[in-house]
Amino acid sequence: MTTPSTTTTPTGPRHSLAGPSPRRHRVGFAVVAAAFATAMAFATVPTPLWALYRARDGLPTVVVTVAFAVYAAGVAISLFTVGHLSDHLGRRRVLVPALALEALAALLLVLTPDVVVLVVARVLTGLAVGAITPTATAWLAELHGRTTSSRPGTAAVVATAANLGGLGLGSLLAGFLVGHLGDPLRVPHLLFLGLLLVLVLAVRAVPETVADDVRAEHRPYRVQRVAVPAAARGRYLAAALASFALFAVLGLFSSLAPSVLSSLGHAGPVPGGSTAFAVFAAAAASQVLLTRLHPDHLVRLGLVLTSVGVVVLGTGVLAASVALFVGGGVVAGAGVGALLKGALATAVGLAPAGSRGEATAGVFLAGYLGMAVPALAVGVSSTAGVAFTVSVPVLAGVVLLLLATVAVALRATGPVGSGHGEHQVRA
Template sequence: MIGATHSRRMALLEAPVAPRTRTGSRAGFWAVAFAFAVAMAFSTVPAPLYPLYGFSTFTVTLVFAAYAVGVVASLVLAGHVSDRLGRRRVLVPALGLELVAAVLFLAGDSVPLLLVARFVTGLGVGMITATATAYLHELHAAERPGAPGTRFEVVSTAANIGGLGLGTLVAGVLAQFVTAPLRTPYAVFVVLIVAAVAAVTLAPETVRPSGAYRYRPQRVTTGRGPAYLAAATGAFAAFSVFGFFTSVAPGFVAGTLHQPSRALAGLIVFAVFGGSAVAQTLTTALSARSRTTLGLSAQAAGTTALVSGMHLASLPVFLIGGLLAAAGAGVLFKASIGTVAALAAPQDRGAALAGLFLIAYVALAVSALAIGLAALVAPVVTVMTWFAVALLVMLTAVATLTRRPS
């Protein structure tokens, strides 16, 4: 999800770039951006629909965790192969996995089927985020040689994080105003994914495969020292917030806050991810330390307001807290990426960043499952209070470690 991968571009972008016309690169850039946004949007389609399935909080978090497991597996096993096989050769099959998942969602609504569908979605997303991010960078460079990467940064963030929010908005609106709310959103995305595949097939390839390719899983490493530990803890805390909003939050809004509108649920998650994307874009010029301080402050304040809104059963307070927490989480995660990239040696950067994303997506699964399990024995508001305490402890640890010398 979340994104997963402005980081990996710093390792992936070293692939050889094939010479192409600027016109072809421009069209290819926007074709890949469209496909990237569609894939990320599809990954969050179920979020506003979970209350309609009638599942318990634990079941919802279990289904959500299947997605995170799929992403982790894909990042380790296939997230790097486009460096050698070619971006388009990996992106098209990855989009094919998303199409398979959409068909599975259309086939039924049993828990086993949804678990498989979400796992397959995760497999596709793990391949797409790394590949599409690198692809966009290379197409941008081919079209605008020597130009700053501002357009690439803005577009890739919008497609990645913005796409996550867009999926919930589209699904929520469709579920609210059309028939067959558990089928129509997936049917729409079948069409969009097919269009994305067609668009990518027309994009120029940017990697020339060289020689025989001997497959190996992505090497994953973790760094040492206070700076790396701060970055890893910050990534864990940031993705824990994202996990809450794409699993438990829509059900809480529908149940405890008595707001059953699917459109509203989709709008809330859209606003959360949109705020995160905007915050990441606006803080690009800041140093990693400044982003860390800003992200910590915003996430801590937002988490406190979020839980206060849950205790008060106040939708406005809940939403303001969520927006602030997600914006802080986005900035904090971006700072973590910058820290790890700066600490790692060039030859180890890809492995180090893969380790950071592994930690982030483990947080996505663990936080969702922990909330679901705790909700079996305690009210959701109580569970979220303890969840907020745990987040604040992690944020305090990040602040403390950041002040220590590396």
């Protein structure tokens, strides 16, 4: 999921390439955007299917959250091991194999819709998404820069829409397919298998934007490092904590929304898929609409909206109100979009130019921990007999506590840019 790299691009050299026309770059931009959105959509196809797996195999809730957690782990591992390689290997050399890896995951689920295969496919999907997100984001920016467009912000908007919007569309489309077609555990994956195979071929024809001399360089391999600006450690850690909290909200709706809705009397794949779509769509919309806000204002607005949203959704579970749960999720989603954008901008603003990618990596590491750990805790507690009317409000309370800690820390450390430091603490 990702929510990784929605507003940033990997660091690395940028070179202009002679050859392909602006028209070819425009077409390539559209192809990469479609591939990015489709890859992210495939990551949330299982969201409305979790309840079907549970009903068919008699699985406890913890199995669902484990399948979700291994996806988040796969994203984090890939993000740190291969996500930055396209800067010198080339965009195409990373994106094409990553899309093919997702196609393999789809094929496995078409052939054998078994829960063990599902877990394996989720690992493969996470590994693919961790490579696709930074690569596609950077490629979109570079392709757009060669189209002679007068709108420099278009690439960032499209990348955001493809990333968060794709995550929402995947759950919505899967819920619709399950509600209207037979063999629900195979048909959605079969559709995405076809789309991914077509896009693998299409992406191979997109102009490369990393120069030949850069790709020819022989560089020693290293994993992406995490850098914490020493002179602004408090503010940076506050941004990372905000990332943990906001990804916890996304993790709840990506993995457990159908189960929570079922406990509220609205079982079925369509409500689960639609709810996840609404939350991710709100996050994408807030990022697109609030592009001009200063990072400090984005963080403040995100803290308020996310806090209000989690209070409302927690109250909705306690009051057995679907409207409050979904409405709170949408408000929280809008806050998550603003807070993620602000947290990333804060981390980038605190780091020296040569360490911005490493500073961003730390924020995402905290985020993927937030995506996996709280959802897994709710799943374990549900299997132990704890009702969602207890575990979800507790999760909402934990998120509120984290957001309050972030607000206090940011208030104590001053505005963005006040703590630049030349020395780094590396992990």
